[in-house]
Each structure stands twice: as C-alpha cells, then as structure tokens.
Amino acid sequence: MKKLVLAYSGGLDTSYCAHYLSHEEAYEVHAVTVNTGGFDGEELKEIESRALELGVHSYRAIDAVQSFYDRVVRYLVFGNILRNNTYPLSVSAERIVQAMEIAQYARDTGATHIAHGSTGAGNDQVRFDLIFQIMVPEVQIITPIRDNQLSREAEIKYLRDAGIPYAWEKAKYSINKGLWGTSVGGDETLKSRKPLPDHAYPNPLVKEDSQTVTLDFTKGELTAVNGKKDTPVANILKLEALASQFAIGRDIHVGDTIIGIKGRVGFEAAAPLIILKSHHLLEKHTLSKWQQFQKEQLGSFYGMLLHEGQYLDEVMRNIEAFLEDSQRKVTGRVFVKLHPYRFELEGIDSKNDLMDASFGSYGELNRGWSATDAKGFIKILSNSGRIASQIQGDS
Structure with a gap:
C-alpha cells in the first residue's frame, strides 16, 4: 500500500479524506493533527478516536505551540504586524507551521504521498502546497475535495452512506482557535454589509468594570503579566484568559486573498491585539524614528509574505534577523486598562525611554x-x- 500522511483536523473535509483515501483509494493513511494552540487534551482524544473509526492506519498529534511561537509569533510581535492594519494573521500564520510539521513528518516516516482537505477556493491550498513542494518535492500531493470539486452535501452523503454517524451539518458559525487568535466565519462574512452578532464570538462579555494590567517586555518578548514572570507562550495564554472576559479584540478583516478575490472574516484576538499595541507603544519610546520607519516597511512586507505562504523564502530569515536585532532596547513595562469591548494604553516605564x-x-x-x-x-x-x-x- 502507498503510504500517505493526511493533515487531519477532525472536521468534515479531512474526515471525508480519511475515509475515502483509506477505503476507496487503498492508501495506508497516517492522520496527523498539528496543534498550534486550538486543541486541549480531551479534544485531541476525540479527534484520534474519530480518525481511527474512519479507517486510518495510525494517528499522531503533534504539539507545535512552542514551535509556532518561536518560528512565527515572536516576529509578528517584533514587527507589530496587523494585516491591513486590522488582522493579527491568526489562521494564516498557523497554517504555515502546520504545513511544515506535516511535511517533516512525511519525510521522517518515508511517506510517498501527502494529503490535505483544502478546497480550490481559499488560501490554505496555496500555503500547504507551497510548503510541501519546497520541503518534500518528491512526495505527491493529494487533494480530494479540491480535485473533485466536492460540495459539503456530497461529502456528508458519502460519509453517511459509509455508516459514519456523526452530525456533519455545518454549524452556523465556524470557529478556528489557535494561540494567536480565533477566526469566526458565518453567513454575515460571506457578504459585505452585515456585522457578526455578539453570540457568534466564542467569548461573551463577563466583566463590565475596568481593570489595569501590566505587561513586561524583555527585548521585545512578553516576559511577565501583572509582575509574574513566565514564558511568552504562557503569558499570551494568561492575558487571553483575562482580557477575553471583557470581550476585547473583536473585529472583521477584509483582505485580498492569494487567489485574487476579496475575503471577509471575523476574528477575536484579545491577547494578540493588546500585546501588539503595547509592544508598539514601548517601541515608540525606546527606538529611533528611523528604526521605527524601517520596521514598519519590513514588518508589513513580512506579514504579506507570511500570509501568502512564502515563509520559506530566504528573505524571511533576513527580515527576522533585522527585527530581532531591533529589539535590543525594547525592554520595559506597559500599563494597559481593560474595559468592556476595548482597552487603552496608559503609559510605559523603561530605563531605555528616550523621552528624557x-x-x-x-x-x-x-x-x-x-x-x-x-x-x-x-x-x-x-x-x-x-x-x-x-x-x-x-x-
């Protein structure tokens, strides 16, 4: 049997691929879920159970949260990167790391084929294929949903006919959660006029008062929240748990897709937006005007290439070297006040403050x-x- 690694999330598209490729195409399917912050242990167990029920040969969950931070998120912070001055590149950044982990797994296990559940109408097909073609050019890419132009209805009928009893109907709102934010899609985002309703977002408003939080940065990285030191990943999670209670970080991003059409997606990213704005404020106090000018150009360029799947181009390593070097003096404390649905930056305290x-x-x-x-x-x-x-x- 031909050995195939499937990028598996447990959703409808990848579940169809798992069953179809195992039973109809007779591949030895090895399903792999790459966790970049969207799954807890219980969810991963359920995903594994479903994959094995669908007939895959093996299942593997790869914890890539720290890798996601080290490879991408820290540079998004260093560059203060918001696509179109709005979106913190939540999903697009995740897909790059997921694709690299899948490609590495395929290489390590000697797979001859690699598959993903992307359609032909979105950005993810480009991101996955680009990474696979660069990292494992000898491996053949299989994309049943894209190649056969399958509708959700056709996928659901196939799985039900095969005796897979899950409720496959599409939820009213699709939620994609990760370390660096959560995307939200629904009928409202398919057109240009309507906003997403409050109940579409995963975190309802819990706190209606105000609260001050302090963020400590060391050479551009978030090293403490409210004076308590921890790793940047742990601090992102702590800040998200705190700020999401205020329903902060909601917005809708409108952008140009890689395939040339306009796209609209909602998102909720309390911690990313607070971190990016706080970091940017600290830089205004600690960097020269020409450092800030060059960072804006390179940060925007870095975000565009990342969004379009060009992470492995060597120019990205060049930009990362500049961004990291620019953070040598970006150390200090930022004071942030949280309010329902918004936050304000109150000020900073830094030994490198040029406002002397x-x-x-x-x-x-x-x-x-x-x-x-x-x-x-x-x-x-x-x-x-x-x-x-x-x-x-x-x-």
Missing part, C-alpha cells in the same frame, strides 16, 4: 540647545525649499 526630560520637554522647555541654535538649524533646514521656490517659483 533632562534634554527638554516637548513644547515646554529646551535644555540641550539655545534659541540661536534653533534659529540656525531651522534656517538651514529651509534651504532646499527656499532655493527651489526662488528659482522655480510656482511652476
């Missing part, structure tokens, strides 16, 4: 230069404009 009153206070007092110095500086600064105006005039 000993040099002067903006709009108030100058201590490092005289009035004569200021007049001369401004006169020289006006030279290029003054020369152009006198020689060329309004023409």
